[in-house]
Amino acid sequence: MTDTSVYQTTVQRKAGRIGALHLRRNGIALPPLSTPILYPxxxxxxxxxxxxxxxxxxxxxxxxxxxxxxxxxxxxxxxxxxxxxxxxxxxxxxxxxxxxxxxxxxxxxxxxxxxxxxxxxxxxxxxxxxxxxxxxxxxxxxxxxxxxxxxxxxSLDYPLPPGLVRSEAETRMNRSLKNAFRVVEKLAEMENPPYLYICCHGQSREDIQDYVMQVFERLADVPSFGLAVGSLVPLRGENDSEVLSRICGVLDAIPESARDRTPIHAFGVSGNLTPILAYLGVDSLDSTSYVQAARSQSYAHPDTQKKLKILELDSMECTCRVCQETSLEEMQQAFMEPKSYRRTSTGKYKSYYYAKIALHNFEMEVKSLDNMVQAIEADNSLEALVNYAAKARGVREAVSWLVENNHEFAAKMSKMVVSFPKRITTQPTKQILSLNYTPDSFSIPLDYQPPTEKRVLLTIPCAGKKPYSLSRTHSIVNDKLRSAFGENQRFIHKITLSGLYGPVPEEFESEEAVVHYDFQLLPQNAAQIQLSADRFNTYLNQHKTHYELIIGYVTSRAYRKVLELVEKQHQDFILLPTKPKQKRLSEFFRHIHLDELIEILSNALTAN
Ligand SMILES: [Zn+2]
CATH class of the missing domain: 3.30.750 (Transcription Regulator spoIIAA)
Incomplete structure (x- = not known):
């Protein structure tokens, strides 16, 4: 086509479209990349x-x-x-x-x-x-x-967490825009530039519309660029209607004349929303869930997409490429063996099999997208969407949104489904939390290893504010450690003691299930205290040798109870403060206790 990378729509339907990205690498045209597409x-x-x-x-x-x-x-x-x-x-x-x-x-x-x-x-x-x-x-x-x-x-962007105050959101959006324009200028000077997507953000449909209009006002002369919708990940599964609404905001704002040369990417929202997004006109999506599910040995059912535990399967009735070349028995044999970092008796490492599950999961997501792509091609995307909506899992809110916002869909859907529950609108400005998480919503992956350099384990209790690091208790400890140890703070491995999940190593703080859950452990909840303690003990049994020092700093009664159970099993576990006056949160902030913590940590963190 031309001598730069471009996107071109080839089939435009009332809903959904087919197109191709014509990319060039070092001046040479690559085979056209057909869209809609899902990237792993x-x-x-x-x-x-x-x-x-x-x-x-x-x-x-x-x-x-x-x-x-x-x-x-x-x-x-x-x-x-x-x-x-x-x-x-x-x-x-x-x-x-x-x-x-x-x-x-x-x-x-x-x-x-x-x-x-x-x-x-x-x-x-x-x-x-x-x-x-x-x-x-x-x-x-x-x-x-x-x-x-x-x-x-x-381009480098500044995503907006849900509920962010307006002034900060505006600052971040302006910075994202500024960076995007700068990247456009830099690429214009290059001989063989890559294809650019401008990241789009907004706190509402109108907000993101406004953002996209600014992009087109400023970049009227740029022949082709894509729009990538960001800030959607924290909304996913919590507020799917807002995800769809913001994507529509982007679509609304693209000038008619630019529509068939402007591809849309949605960052971090695929899974069961994929066919719906393709129907709305999203050209590309990306998936991390395929690998996240695999880490807990969850295998997507070939028809229902329901996640099944690999050890519980009797057979893999899947015709995908991956399953055709993988033996379930062999995989189960490997997973049943305790070793993690050596070859299993099958001659392969467990990670080899984790990868197989992930690849299968990805194939299933692609299949689900391809069904919609074929329907768009055949010009019956509405029918395909209604069929999908009637049986898909976890799309209730998205479907309610479609019913409210798409009359054709609503009419067709009402013929299939007798009544549809009214959507409960969530407050977009509040911190979005869910009470629906269970202890099984998060667990440390089986192949987890603590980061090499972190040789001191410090556990402190969870907090209402998420991610934990932003909470008052965590910030205070963090500040204290930084002023005491400076650079050497990096040797400390913070593991949050969650009342719901047990140990949560710091690397997992931004996982969906960790960010969005809301739970308070009460001293009366013996079962949950035992569960948290059991998980903590399991963690220490596996990883204790990694650490030189293992410390818990906890004052609330319920969390003390958990760690007292840990202390019973692990003699070298140090529970601080040694003598809290009362077992309550206020003790957490007392200098005398924080100083004691620093003193104990000094043994391992300052040069002798
Ligand atoms: Zn398969």
Whole structure:
């Protein structure tokens, strides 16, 4: 077509469309990428070389071998405890070149997001050892995206957590816009630029409309760019109507003349919303749930998508590529063995099988999207949507929204379903919490390993405010530790003692089930106290040898009870404060107790 990357709609229906991204890499046209498409989210900077990363190693191998277009974000390495030197190594070559040796050539497009959401609650952390400096973050992130070889990139953005106060939201939206315009300018100077998606944010449908209108006013002369809708992840499953509403806000605001050359990506919201989003006109989506489910050995049922535990399956009646080449018996045999970091008796590591489950789950999500794509092609997307809505799981709120906002859908749906429950509208400005989580909503993955450098375990109780780090109790401890130990604070592994889930290592603080649950452990709740203690004891049995020092700092009675049970089983567990006057929260903030904590920690954290 032209000498730059472009998107073009090929089939436009009343609802839904088919199109193609015509991408160029180093000036050479790639085969058109047909949309709607679902990208698997992957991590590839997981270790000091291409041979690490557990499940990711196997996932990448498969995805690259089959040339599946993928999505990643450049700050994903923050989850893997890598040093600046290691990131220097990853920046020497593109991802494609780096992995050519172990995995063979990979020609499919790679979409590289900025990872702005990683910085959401971590504005204090310094990334300068990784070549990303505060003052030049947008440029540095762009550089990183370019060196890693993104064919498609999204500009550094500042996502809006639900309930964020207006003034802060406006500041963040302005910064996101400013970065986007800057990236447009930088790419315009390049010989062979990647294809750009501008990240869009807003606190409501009208808000995001306004944002998109500003984009088009400013970028009227840019031939083709995409729009990527962000800030949706925390709403997903909690407020699906708001997810759909904001996406429609983006669609509303695109000028008619630009519509068939502007692709829309929805960040972080796929799963059971996928067919609905494609119906509304979203051109691409990405999934992390395929791998999250696999980590708890959850296998998507080929027809119902219901998640089943792999050890409970009698057979895998799935015709997907992955299941055809995998033996259920072999997989179950491996999972039943206790070892995690050695080969199982099948000759393979467990992560190999975790990857297989993930890949199957991904295939199922693709299948669900493809059904809608075929319906769009055949011009019966409305019928396909109604059929889907009538039997899909977990889409009640999204369907209610469709009933309210799409008359054709409502009319057709009412013929199939006698009555539909009225949607309860949620307050968008409140912190969105759910009481529906159970102890099983979160568990530490079976293959979990504590970060290498963290050699002191410190457990403190959970808090109402999420993520925990933002709560008063956690901030106070954090400040105290920083002023006492400075740099050396990084050796402390904070594990929150959740009344609902038991131990929650700090790396899991932003998981959906951890961010959105609301639970208060009462001293009377003996069963839950026992459950939390059991989980904590299990954690220590597995990982105790990793730590030099294991400390709990807890004053409330219920949480003390949990840790007293832990103390009984683990003699070296230190429960602080040693002598709280009362067992209640107010004691938590007393200097005398915090000083005692610092003193005990000093034994392990200051040079002798
Ligand atoms: Zn399968």
């Amino acid at each position: 989210v992957v991590a590839f900077m997981t270790s000091t070389n291409t041979n690490g990363g557990g499940i990711w190693k196997y996932l990448l191998k498969d995805v690259m071998k089959h040339n599946v277009p993928m999505l990643s974000q450049v700050l994903h390495f923050l989850d893997f405890n890598l040093t600046g030197n290691t990131i220097g190594y990853w920046r020497e070559k593109s991802m494609r070149e780096r992995y050519r040796d172990p995995n063979g050539p990979y020609d499919a497009p790679m979409f590289l997001d900025s990872g702005g959401f990683k910085l959401l609650y971590n504005t204090g952390i310094s990334l300068s050892e990784f070549g990303i400096h505060k003052e030049t973050a947008a440029d540095d992130i762009l550089d990183f995206q370019l060196t890693l070889g993104g064919d498609i990139i999204a």
